[in-house]
Amino acid sequence: MTSKLEDIRNRPLLWMIAFVPLVLVVEKVAPSAHTTLFILAILAVIPLAALLGHATESIAAKMGDAIGGLLNATLGNLTELIIAIAALKAGEYVLVKASIAGAIVTNSLFMLGASFVLGGLRHHIQEYNRAGGKLYAGLLLMATIALLAPAAVADIDLSQGRQMAQSLSTGLAILLIVAYVLGLTFSLVTHKELFASGSHHEVDEISWPFGVAIGVLAAVTVLIALVSEIFVSSVQKAGETLGISPAFVGFVIVPLVGAAAEMAVAFSAARKNRLDMSVSIALGSASQIALFVAPVLVLLSYVIGPKPMDLQFWPGAVKMVLIAAVTSVFIINTGRSAWFVGVLLVFIYVIFAMTLYMVPPGTYAAAL
Template sequence: MNALLKEIRQTPLLWMLIFVPVVLVAARIVPAAHTLLFVLAVLAIIPLAALLSHATESVAEKTGDAIGGLLNATLGNLTELIIAVTALHAGEYMLVKASIAGAIVANALFMLGASFLLGGLRYHVQEYNRAGGRMYSGLLLMATIALLAPAAVSELDLPRGELMAQNLSAAIAILLIVAYGLSLLFSLKTHKEFFASEGHGETTEAKWPINLAVGTLVAVTVLVALVSEIFVESVQKAAATLGMSPAFVGFIIVALVGAAAEMAVAFSAARKNRLDMSVSIALGSASQIALFVAPVLVLLSYVVGPKPMDLQFWPGAVTMVMIATVTATFITNSGRSAWFIGALLVFIYVIFAMTLYVVPPGAHGPV
């Protein structure tokens, strides 16, 4: 604990942690002050992301980049899961589906691309183990195919078509969870030698004991989830005023805010020439959302939602996920990167964001 307090005292950015209790209290006292809550939530997320970055790097020094990236992606995705469960309980299925698809695309394009860009601005060429990228891309491709199946069934002119789509979605959700579990067994147990770090990058001695680092990861992730929840609630009110669609809010805003902590770690690792960790966080997080978070939400909808949720996404979302998956597969196949490759990935993501922004609310089809 002394190491944590010392880090906070010595890092001016972490002094902004004061905004965490402020925004939590403000949400209770003035819940209708959406603009104020929005600003406070942003100011609170920034230092939490920085603190999570430091804790994760300390864990990675002990466990290696692959497991460190996996741990960070797992904890970071708790934010998306908590936000989605809240929306699920309220019956906001379009927001839930948009946040799922948006998180996959944001991680596979924006987070990965920005990592390549930031790292490439400091190093001429960077290398990483492409085995992890190939496995995650394969998982994402399978998940995208899984998203296509319920949509195909629902479009058939069959009696009880909606019920069939829901049943198929539940079965696919279980299958995806099993596939994700097998991927963990493959990468962390039976064939873990394939995913060893390339050995490049700056190495520093871990500043924190492993127990403190893991404890900080868990605690900060919970705080990020709470603050992000407030942020999303305030953004939804602002979006309604500005005429933004629920799809844009979920696909772009919620996805970026939910992944803020993971992005801070991935960007920091890339700047230290540790692209193994950046790729593991970006594509590992995307595959976790597709194969774990989304299926869990489908199953939870039978308990906490007003009605069961299916995996039928609007065609534009499936198209964007497919493009992001194919692009990530193509890019990571070489095992090398430079800043221009990252810039291209970011540009593709910006094109998606611009497209969703100009589409009016209610034009995305049924939920």
């Protein structure tokens, strides 16, 4: 117990755990304070995501490379998945789709770019293993092409297009999950020697005991689910008050909050000239969102959503994801990085964020 308390004292991010009981209390006392609940929920999710990431790393460290890598790949985006499931249940499909597209773009542009910047400011030129990055970038590009298909079918005819888009989305969801499993098999089993430095994320922190990590994982998952319910229920009213759209919240705020822990590890690794890890975290997380989280949400919508969800994104979102995927493929092929390369990636992300910030609340609701 002493080591756990010491760990929390040494990690300032975890001091924010105080926001978790605070947001739960405010939700009971003042359920109509939507803007306050929205802000508190964001602040509460950040330390929970950090705890979730550390618990996952601790469990993975005890289970060997293959199983540990699979666990990291499966649970790496659990925070975003839980938030998206809460939004799915509430029928906030604009928020769900924006969070999917935003997570892909945030990880492949902002997280990767910021890692290049932070690492490049300390090291003149950095090199990394291109194998892992090229695999993730290729999977991401394939998934992005799959996202283009439902939009093309939906334009055929207003009465039949939506049904065709829904059927196509379901088939694509299954195909993407199969591609995700095959990608894991390739990187963790048949060709794992090519990805030795990036197939799983190592951190310099002391791992928790297995039983403690499992308990923390279970407890934090429940807390994230509770906070996500509050976040989703308050997002619409808070967005109207603050003048921001659900598209901006899902595209920018949710991915940044949900990936806070992963970003901390990626940035730290880049500063230590361990860019293999940073690339693996950034592009691995982005490809996982596209190949696993998005199709799982489509299939879950048949069970928990008010109606089935398709993969038809608004045109701007698809273009942003496509640009992010193509840019990642182009950058990763070099195998080398300097700080200005990261600046360019971050600037592309900022352009997207600025564009969505100008979108009035409710603009995409009718279309989706």
